[in-house]
Amino acid sequence: MCTINTDNLGPLKVIQLHFPKTDFRAIVVVDNTALGPSIGGVRVSLDVTVEEVMRLARTMTMKNSIAGLPHGGGKAGIIADPKDPKKEQYFRILAKTIKDLTDYIPGPDMGSDEMAMAWVYDEIGRAVGLPEELGGIPLDKLGATGFGLAECAEVACPYAGIGLRGAQVSVQGFGSVGKAATRFLAEKGAIIVAVSDTKGSICNPDGLDIKELIETKEVTGSVINYKKGRVNKCAALFLMPCDILIPAATPDVINKDNVNEIKARVILQGANIPVTKEAEEIFHQKGILSVPDFIANAGGVIMAAVEYAGKTEKEAFEAISTRIKANTKKILEKSKKENVFPRQAAEEIAKERLLRAMRYRGNL
Ligand code: NAD
16 A cells, blocks of 8 residues: 655656456556656566655656756656566557557666657657667667766765776676776776676676677677676675766665765766655765756657757757756765755755746646
C-alpha cells in the first residue's frame, strides 16, 4: 500500500495500470505541468514502485525547470524484467493506454532505449529519444547525459580544490550514462579507476582503458571480464579511494550505511535520486561536494527537449554544455554563500521558476 504525499507542486496525476490477461503492470506519474507538457523516462524494472516513480517524476519537474525547458516533470515505470521477451508488447500497451494523456511525453530510462521509444512513437506519435531514422537525436547512443556530467565536473572540481585532469574517477553502473561519462571524462584527462555493473566491480588505480572496457561489456555482458584490473563485489566500488564518484545506476545507493566510508572529494549524481537526503547532509558537513542529480544529469532531457523542438544535434550539445555549466556554477556559488547544501540551493532556484509559472496557469 502506497501513500500518495502531495505538496504545493504536485503530483498532478498518479496512474496505476494492471492488465491481468497480459500480465502488464505499470505506473505513470505526471508531477507538474506548469511549464509545459511533462517529459520523463520510462523505467523498466522488476522492483519499480509507485513511490519511486513519484520521486523520479518530481526530480524531472526540478530538472526541467532549472534547465529552462518548456516542460514539466513526469515519469513511468513498467514492472518487468528489462530482458522480458514481452517487452515490445508492454511498450505498445503502455503507449496505447497513455494516448490521450498528452501532458506526458515518454523518453528512455533504465531498461528502455531508442528502440522502445520507436515502439511508443509508432503507436501514438509522441515520444522523445527516438532513433535518427524517425527524426530523433539518439541521446543514449550519443551519450548526452555522460557528456553533461563531464561538463559539470569541469565546473565542480575547482570548488572542491581539485583539477579534472588527472583526477581519479569511479563510476557505479556501466550502462548508457556510465559508459558515456567515462568516455567524455577520459577525453578531458580524468583517469577512470573503477567501474561496476550488476555482476561486480573492476578496478585499477593506474586507470582502465575505456575502449577495451566498453568492448568487454558489449561482448561478454559484464565489466568484470576485463582482464587488466581487480574484480570485486559491486558495493566495493564505493569504498575505493578516488577523487570523483559517479553513481550512475539505481536509487538510494549512497545512504546512512555507507556514506561515512566514501573517500571521494566530489560526488556527481549521474543516476536519479542515488543519494539519500541524510547522506547529502553528511557530505555537506564533511566538506564533500555532492552535485544533485537534476543539475548533473540533465544532459539527456535537454537533448530530448531540443529534439522535440525540431532542432539539431549540434544545438543540443551546445545547450547541454551552456546550461549545465551555468547551473552548476550558480548552485555552488549559492551553496557557498548561504552555507546550504547544493541540493537545497538548486531546489530553491528550480521552485522559484515553477511557482512563478504556476501563477500564470488557471487550474494547476
Ligand atoms: P542503463 O540501463 O543503460 O544502465 C544501467 C547500468 O547500471 C547497467 O550497466 C547495470 O548493469 C548497472 N546496474 C544496475 N544495478 C546496479 C548495481 N546495483 N550496481 C552496479 N551496477 C548496477 O541505464 P542508464 O540509462 O545508464 O541510466 C542509469 C541511471 O541514470 C538511472 O538512474 C537513470 O534514471 C539515470 N539517468 C539516465 C539518463 C539517460 O540519458 N539515459 C538521463 C538522466 C538520468
